[in-house]
Amino acid sequence: MNGLAARLDPRSKAAIWLSMIATGLLLPAGPRLAIYVICLLGFISPLAGCLRASIAFGLKVILPTIAMLALVYGLLAPPGEAQPGFAERIVAGVLTGAFIGARLMAIAVATLAFVATTRQMEFASCLCTLGIPSWLAAVFVSSFNMHAVVIRKTRQIVDAQRARGLKPKGILLGRIRMYAPILRPLLFGMILSAIERSALWQTRGYIEVAGRRQLRFRRPDAWALGFALFLPCSAGVLRWAI
Amino acid sequence: MVGILAGPLPAIVTAVVTVFVGGLLTNPFLPWFVCTAVAIGWFSGFCANRGAFRRVWVWGLCGIAQGVLAAIVSAPVVVYLFGGITQSGSSLVVAYLMATGETVLKSVLTAGIACDPVDKFITFMIAWTVIRGFPRSLRAHFPRGLANTERPIASKDSPNTATT
Numbered sequence: 001m002n003g004l005a006a007r008l009d010p011r012s013k014a015a016i017w018l019s020m021i022a023t024g025l026l027l028p029a030g031p032r033l034a035i036y037v038i039c040l041l042g043f044i045s046p047l048a049g050c051l052r053a054s055i056a057f058g059l060k061v062i063l064p065t066i067a068m069l070a071l072v073y074g075l076l077a078p079p080g081e082a083q084p085g086f087a088e089r090i091v092a093g094v095l096t097g098a099f100i101g102a103r104l105m106a107i108a109v110a111t112l113a114f115v116a117t118t119r120q121m122e123f124a125s126c127l128c129t130l131g132i133p134s135w136l137a138a139v140f141v142s143s144f145n146m147h148a149v150v151i152r153k154t155r156q157i158v159d160a161q162r163a164r165g166l167k168p169k170g171i172l173l174g175r176i177r178m179y180a181p182i183l184r185p186l187l188f189g190m191i192l193s194a195i196e197r198s199a200l201w202q203t204r205g206y207i208e209v210a211g212r213r214q215l216r217f218r219r220p221d222a223w224a225l226g227f228a229l230f231l232p233c234s235a236g237v238l239r240w241a242i
Numbered sequence: 243m244v245g246i247l248a249g250p251l252p253a254i255v256t257a258v259v260t261v262f263v264g265g266l267l268t269n270p271f272l273p274w275f276v277c278t279a280v281a282i283g284w285f286s287g288f289c290a291n292r293g294a295f296r297r298v299w300v301w302g303l304c305g306i307a308q309g310v311l312a313a314i315v316s317a318p319v320v321v322y323l324f325g326g327i328t329q330s331g332s333s334l335v336v337a338y339l340m341a342t343g344e345t346v347l348k349s350v351l352t353a354g355i356a357c358d359p360v361d362k363f364i365t366f367m368i369a370w371t372v373i374r375g376f377p378r379s380l381r382a383h384f385p386r387g388l389a390n391t392e393r394p395i396a397s398k399d400s401p402n403t404a405t406t
Contacts, residue, residue, distance in 0.1 A: 025323065057270070065327055072337040093341075100325045104271070107323075111270035136255070143263040179368050184375045187243070191380065 009217055010118055010126035012224035017114035019228035020044070024106025026235035029099035036235075037102045040109040048113035057108050062101030069097035120144050138201050150190065157186050243369040246295055247384035250287025257283035274323055278316040282362075285311055290386050295370055305366035306359040313354025320350045332357040 020040070027033040045054040073093030074086060124137040161181050245253035257279035265272035289295070289304040320328055320336075326346040327333045332353045339349035373381065 029325075065333075068334055069327070069337055072334070072341045097327075100327045103325055104327075107274075108270040111265065111273075115266050136259075139255070139259055140263065143259055144267070147263065147267055176364060176368060177371070180371050180375060183368070183372045187372060188376060188380065195383075 007218070007220050008224055009221045010122040011129070012217075012221040012228070013114055013118055014126065015225055015228040017110050019231045020110035020113075021107050022232040023235040024103055024110070026232055026239055028239050029103070032238055033099060033102050033106070037105050037109070040106060040113075044113050045109055048116045050109075050112040050116040053112050053116075054105075054109045057112065058101075058105050061104050061108065062098070065101040065104070066094055066097035069093040069100070135201070142197060142201070146190075146193075149193075150186070153189060154182070154186055157182055243373060245283055245286025245288075246290045246369060246373055247381070247386055248287075249291060249386055250284045253283035253287040254280050255283075271324070271328065274319055275316055277319070278312050281311055281315045282308060301366050301370060302363060305363035308366070309357075309359030309362035310355055312362060313351065313358040317347065317350045317354055320354075321347050326350055 024033070024036060024040075027036055041051070041054055041058070045051045070090050070093035073096070074090040120141050124141045127137040127140065128134055166178060166181055244256040258276060261272045261276045261279045265274075285304075285308045289301065289308075294300045294304045320326060326336050326340060326349060335353035335356065336346075336349045339352055340346060344352070
């Protein structure tokens with residue numbers, strides 16, 4: 001699929017991404033939604049190369065949702081005369097949590113598949129072809145690049161401040177004050193770095209950042225757009241007609 | 243923070259870029275809250291333009307107001323897109339209210355208005371504390387940097403206050 005994704009225009013990939021999310025939202029909570037999420041996890045995410053990330057995200061999202069709703073539904077009886085038993089409330093909470101978690105998974109897997117099959121420069125070029133100014137596309141690409149740098153610098157500053165005696169303990173106000181010795185040097189350095197990078201991008205006219213505009217629709221893009229239209233339409237038919 | 247230093251429009255741009263980059267790199271649910279991020283950025287810049295960050299009690303009230311605004315703007319997204327339950331801690335409050343028979347929209351609004359003002363108040367406090375610690379030369383680099391982080395001083399010739 002990565003070979004196919006490489007031939008697709010990023011706008012087609014974005015259309016498929018949005019259509020997968022729309023399909024997940026249109027399908028009613030029930031077995032159909034569960035089957036759809038299983039298809040996403042079983043077919044789309046392995047082909048896109050994001051199966052491990054999808055499973056990890058699913059465990060982080062679905063299990064806490066199920067546990068939280070099962071706990072709340074089990075402890076609280078709904079108002080009314082005929083109140084269900086404890087086991088029935090737990091089952092209702094588990095089912096509600098599972099279907100809400102499945103909806104969240106449909107959104108997450110579609111986004112992860114889009115991210116796994118789209119490169120940064122493709123994304124920036126796609127933004128430029130959609131009419132977004134090249135300086136804003138440069139901001140996006142620069143932010144993607146700076147993400148890893150910010151994480152690394154944060155770890156360095158936290159280790160340095162801990163070596164100087166900064167310990168996260170005490171009352172809430174004290175803990176909030178402890179953010180200042182970490183955030184001030186980090187943000188100060190990032191602002192200075194951003195000022196230098198903005199001067200660099202301006203001297204290059206943002207052309208290198210936006211990438212070469214070789215985006216054009218081909219036959220695979222037409223098939224991709226047709227698929228993107230077919231998915232939510234069939235979900236709508238399943239919801240209202242069948 | 244960008245709203246305090248530079249005004250509403252840069253804050254809005256920062257908010258949009260942040261939710262999309264964060265959504266593509268860390269949390270896939272962030273881009274759907276772009277309207278909330280825009281509202282927060284605009285409100286921060288709006289308060290900064292009105293000089294709300296010169297006095298502690300004023301920006302405290304603005305933080306609480308921003309929390310209410312964020313709860314109202316994000317409620318439709320949480321209800322109709324996520325079914326009322328997201329990954330945040332306020333989902334426990336929403337689940338409790340839903341289990342007691344309230345509608346999803348009312349549960350989400352109630353939980354948001356109860357939790358978000360405190361969150362935004364703390365966020366304003368952290369941003370203000372951090373910016374106050376920046377060097378004066380760096381704050382002067384931004385359009386609103388000095389105006390929002392230094393108190394106006396009284397002129398010896400006139401009883402009216404004058405901005406530094």
